[in-house]
Amino acid sequence: MASFFLLLIVFMVLCFHGHSITHWEDVQALKQFINGVHSDSMAPGSCLASWDFSVDPCDSLSGDKFTCGIRCDVVISGVTRVTELTLDQAGYTGSLASSWNLPYLQTLDLTNNYFTGSIPGSFSRLTRLQRLSLSSNSLNGSIPDSVGAFPDSLEELLLDNNNLQGPIPPTFNSLTSLKRLELQGNRLSGEFPELSQLSNLYFLDASNNAISGELPSTYPGNLIELTVRNNSLQGNIPASLLNNSVYLQVLDLSYNNLTGTLQPELFTHPSLEQLVLAYNRFRWVQVPGNWGRNSELIAVDLSNNDIHGFLPGFLGWMPKLSALSLENNKFSGMIPTQYALKAVTASPAGVAPFERLLLGGNYLFGLIPGPFLQLKSGSGVTIRLGDNCLYECPQSFYFCGGGVQKSLVECKTFSPVIP
Numbered sequence: 566m567a568s569f570f571l572l573l574i575v576f577m578v579l580c581f582h583g584h585s586i587t588h589w590e591d592v593q594a595l596k597q598f599i600n601g602v603h604s605d606s607m608a609p610g611s612c613l614a615s616w617d618f619s620v621d622p623c624d625s626l627s628g629d630k631f632t633c634g635i636r637c638d639v640v641i642s643g644v645t646r647v648t649e650l651t652l653d654q655a656g657y658t659g660s661l662a663s664s665w666n667l668p669y670l671q672t673l674d675l676t677n678n679y680f681t682g683s684i685p686g687s688f689s690r691l692t693r694l695q696r697l698s699l700s701s702n703s704l705n706g707s708i709p710d711s712v713g714a715f716p717d718s719l720e721e722l723l724l725d726n727n728n729l730q731g732p733i734p735p736t737f738n739s740l741t742s743l744k745r746l747e748l749q750g751n752r753l754s755g756e757f758p759e760l761s762q763l764s765n766l767y768f769l770d771a772s773n774n775a776i777s778g779e780l781p782s783t784y785p786g787n788l789i790e791l792t793v794r795n796n797s798l799q800g801n802i803p804a805s806l807l808n809n810s811v812y813l814q815v816l817d818l819s820y821n822n823l824t825g826t827l828q829p830e831l832f833t834h835p836s837l838e839q840l841v842l843a844y845n846r847f848r849w850v851q852v853p854g855n856w857g858r859n860s861e862l863i864a865v866d867l868s869n870n871d872i873h874g875f876l877p878g879f880l881g882w883m884p885k886l887s888a889l890s891l892e893n894n895k896f897s898g899m900i901p902t903q904y905a906l907k908a909v910t911a912s913p914a915g916v917a918p919f920e921r922l923l924l925g926g927n928y929l930f931g932l933i934p935g936p937f938l939q940l941k942s943g944s945g946v947t948i949r950l951g952d953n954c955l956y957e958c959p960q961s962f963y964f965c966g967g968g969v970q971k972s973l974v975e976c977k978t979f980s981p982v983i984p
């Protein structure tokens with residue numbers, strides 16, 4: 566027994582304190598990386614300032630040389646391989662080395678630095694890479710087509726908040742292990758590519774770019790969140806987006822140039838919880854056949870469009886909907902009593918009450934539905950009815966305050982039937 570423990574201790578000493586040798590290829594690659602970093606951004610005491618190649622990198626991780634940044638978790642025949650390089654929020658400037666020969670690297674995270682220049686195509690040599698984050702740097706140029714040759718192992722690719730321009734290369738569609746793709750906050754343009762082969766992709770954010778044209782007709786089948794806010798998309802939302810992506814929970818296409826009719830599929834989708842289509846040019850809402858009775862929608866924002874017609878009554882019956890904004894459209898007619906019933910807690914059992922109901926800035930007319938008047942300002946329900954053509958919206962009701970009604974002339978000009 567004692568000899569067993571002795572052996573174990575000898576083994577552990579060999580493993581953890583024995584003299585390891587970092588593979589020469591990895592040492593070269595680390596040297597090339599640090600060569601691209603501006604020396605004046607390596608403040609004394611900073612992580613990279615401690616990198617001293619007079620010692621073996623993986624062997625000296627806990628010493629005062631090589632104190633941080635890398636991990637070396639793989640040992641093959643006594644030779645150690647670098648598995649992680651993380652310099653998040655470290656303030657480095659410079660450019661990324663053009664040669665990346667770290668075949669055992671699984672994580673490369675340079676988030677929140679000031680790296681400039683382009684994305685090296687040689688990332689394709691990081692054949693075991695699972696996570697690549699270059700978020701919040703100053704990288705420019707276009708995303709190389711060779712992104713499609715990035716390793717099959719890649720699960721997270723974060724290129725958001727840089728200065729990348731040009732199109733999103735269609736070759737992205739070959740990164741079949743990709744689960745999370747973030748491209749928001751760049752200057753990417755051109756059309757949105759087909760990404761239907763990314764069957765593992767669940768999160769895609771391409772907001773705050775200059776993507777134009779229509780949305781593609783096919784989609785990854787396992788998307789849970791799709792955000793393409795604040796671009797220049799036009800045309801309608803393809804029904805195939807909703808048909809292909811049955812697990813979709815969040816869809817944010819606000820601040821684009823989308824037009825046409827909002828199809829019933831939006832309100833009958835089996836998983837969709839948040840629908841944000843504000844600041845587009847949609848014109849009509851089509852009532853779903855089953856009135857959205859099976860809808861999972863919790864929050865719907867259709868504000869600041871050009872939607873005409875009566876307020877869609879079915880939205881007042883949707884079982885889980887608790888936040889609805891229809892502000893600043895061209896809705897007319899009377900406020901459905903069901904909206905008011907859903908705003909007071911006395912709505913039918915099992916139906917979520919409205920916590921937020923924003924109807925201001927339309928051409929609604931007639932009387933305020935009676936149930937609204939039961940609401941007191943401390944009720945926690947946010948309601949806005951200002952800037953309409955309501956017969957009377959007394960300032961004493963908190964949800965009428967803050968916005969007077971439109972003038973009779975403006976209301977009559979919009980529609981002569983408004984009394």
Ligand SMILES: *[C@@H]1O[C@H](CO)[C@@H](O)[C@H](O)[C@H]1NC(C)=O
Binds near residue numbers: 681682705706707
């Ligand atoms: C990228 O930025 C660098 C440094 O600011 C500049 O020299 C280079 O011309 C830029 N490249 C492109 C393609 O804009």
Ligand SMILES: *[C@@H]1O[C@H](CO)[C@@H](O)[C@H](O)[C@H]1NC(C)=O
Binds near residue numbers: 773
């Ligand atoms: C849209 O994106 C631009 C930059 O691409 C930014 O300046 C602007 O503030 C964004 N607008 C909104 C409403 O997010």
Ligand SMILES: *[C@@H]1O[C@H](CO)[C@@H](O)[C@H](O)[C@H]1NC(C)=O
Binds near residue numbers: 798821
């Ligand atoms: C939206 O479309 C209109 C008409 O085609 C165009 O004038 C406008 O510039 C577009 N806006 C954006 C943000 O793309």
Ligand SMILES: *[C@@H]1O[C@H](CO)[C@@H](O)[C@H](O)[C@H]1NC(C)=O
Binds near residue numbers: 805
């Ligand atoms: C989407 O599914 C609905 C109902 O299953 C079907 O009626 C419609 O044709 C489908 N649309 C597309 C574009 O596949």
